[in-house]
Amino acid sequence: MLIMETSVADGRQDGLKTVARRAGIKLTHQRLEIFRAIAATDQHPDAETVWRIVRAQIPTLSLATVYRTLWLLADVGLVSTVVPGGDRVRFDANLDPHAHYVCIRCGLTRDLAAPDDGLRRISEQASSFGSVVATAIQVRGICERCGGADSGGLAPGDRAGS
Numbered sequence: 001m002l003i004m005e006t007s008v009a010d011g012r013q014d015g016l017k018t019v020a021r022r023a024g025i026k027l028t029h030q031r032l033e034i035f036r037a038i039a040a041t042d043q044h045p046d047a048e049t050v051w052r053i054v055r056a057q058i059p060t061l062s063l064a065t066v067y068r069t070l071w072l073l074a075d076v077g078l079v080s081t082v083v084p085g086g087d088r089v090r091f092d093a094n095l096d097p098h099a100h101y102v103c104i105r106c107g108l109t110r111d112l113a114a115p116d117d118g119l120r121r122i123s124e125q126a127s128s129f130g131s132v133v134a135t136a137i138q139v140r141g142i143c144e145r146c147g148g149a150d151s152g153g154l155a156p157g158d159r160a161g162s
Contacts, residue, residue, distance in 0.1 A: 099137035
């Protein structure tokens with residue numbers, strides 16, 4: 001798992017403490033370790049991956065606690081969710097405006113730089129249909145490890161324009 005710069009992870013952890021205080025959320029050792037596991041990586045882990053990482057420090061940690069904590073963090077805006085396809089939700093502590101590249105074969109999910117004004121323009125256009133609570137851009141493809149140049153084997157609905 002790729003580990004982020006310590007300063008980035010520390011900054012995210014400071015944000016956690018501030019938001020948790022404002023929201024009246026108790027920061028237990030388990031919650032801190034779960035957030036730390038997400039804040040320290042750009043890999044967009046799912047709940048099971050977070051559980052495996054944190055269990056190394058807290059062997060008694062239950063998967064249910066990880067799920068509850070991740071959804072609590074998402075509810076208060078400290079992490080966002082990424083659904084790359086299938087049934088596995090991934091969690092992202094990078095709250096800066098960005099898009100995602102998602103491999104349709106293995107689920108690899110990576111951040112892509114996206115200009116803030118581009119996301120804002122999309123949100124403004126969408127607001128003509130109703131309120132906008134989030135804007136997410138997802139580029140889907142086949143990663144290099146899965147044979148990136150090979151365009152065969154796309155799942156139905158994954159062709160450009162679908």
